[in-house]
Amino acid sequence: MNRLPTFITFAALVLPLCSLLAQPSYLLRGSRLFDGLEMHEGWAVLVSGNRIVAAGPERAIEVPEGAETISLPGHTIMPGMIEGHAHLLLYPYGQMPWNDQVLKESNELRAIRGGVQAGMELRAGFTTVRDLGTEGAGYADVAIKQAIGQGIIEGPRLLVSGRAIVATGSYGPKGFKPDFEVPLGAEEADGADIIRVVRGQIGKGVDLIKVYADYRWGPGGEAMPTFSQEELELMVRTAASSGRVVAAHAGTAEGMRRACMAGVSTIEHGDGGTAEVFRLMKEKGVALCPTLAASDAIARYQGWDGNPASEPPRVKQKRESFRLALASGVTIIAGGDVGVFAHGENARELELMVEYGMEPLAVLRSVTSVNAEVFGLSGLGRLQAGFLADIIAVEGDPLQDVSSLRKVALVMKDGTIIR
Secondary structure (H helix, E strand, O other): OOHHHHHHHHHHHHHHHHHHHHOOEEEEEEEEEEOOOOEEEOEEEEEEOOEEEEEEEHHHOOOOOOOEEEEEEEEEEEEOEEEEEEOOOOOOOOOOOHHHHHHHOOHHHHHHHHHHHHHHHHHOOEEEEEEOOOOOOOOHHHHHHHHHHOOOOOOOEEEEOOOOEEOOOOOOOOOOOOOOOOOOOOEEOOOOHHHHHHHHHHHOOOOOEEEEOEEEOOOOOOEEEOOOHHHHHHHHHHHHOOOOOEEEEEOOHHHHHHHHHHOOOEEEEOOOOOHHHHHHHHHHOOEEEOOHHHHHHHHHHOOOOOOHHHOOHHHHHHHHHHHHHHHHOOOEOOOOOEOOOOOOOOHHHHHHHHHOOOOHHHHHHHHHHHHHHHOOOOOOOOOOOOOEOOEEEEEOOOOOOHHHHHOEEEEEEOOEEOO
């Protein structure tokens, strides 16, 4: 009579232990280790299954029997990087203009390309990516996320926003006769209809809402605010009721101010940011994603050769706004608007952050622990016991040369070695 309960109790205790012992374990060691906050010499990290067991001085780590040691002399071990602003459904405008990608390529083709590009970002050391708008490709980003989650394709963890939300009449493609309706690169919403649109997007599987708080629709084609502050507040409240946040594209000081007062989580670009607006962002806890690499790339597509002596006004403005942001102390997250430039070249943003005046250690924190904190990614962004085993190794020391972040020698996502 008692045998069956005894067996069940024994199995309940022993089988999970056997499963734990069967998990692969790795000791990763290089010449140095960045834990998401500080750089350490002589540290290593121990992984079992998909979790970090220990990170600290190698001599203090008790390595279990059977663990595989991976030695990478001359390399830096660090958390998997987190891309803060990507468009997996876009590719460089120098290869195909944005209008043509939106109007001439099928969503199916774009989704297939987007899946490939997701793998490129992962292999470049970005184990998590925040994708901010499919630009006319519907909810293909949700499908790519599902395909990665089901193991159909290789790619990073994704936070996806589906179709960005824009004010009626503000977004493109444009330039057609008034009675000709063209497919838009985003979803229009106004006034009370914002509630329906936000809820509809949530129902289709987005992780966050992306809104254009301003756009190039002024009388002379200049950037001007689109939504009122009240409309933005409605959007934020509706998203928040489901536990989601709003990321706002904003390049004008007034667009940034409205978005900030409305309670968005992040402001993307911030080209026209002033000292006053950045101070307001800091006060309200709104982070800035500067996307320096996108402005640089677009200037080069337009003929700039990179010579500082002939730096275009747009790049000069970006450099100045970033300087003001640094001086204000606002939280700066790392995100380059990759898709405007080539996927897998994400480190281009990090190089420019250093070039424009940010300390290398602050850049490393931004692309790991700071991004994780701002995006609500608990268990990511640090090499710490109990955290998920998203770990990379890069050749060299990124504190001495940030371009080391391009030289990725090892990528582990969720305890699985990708490369």
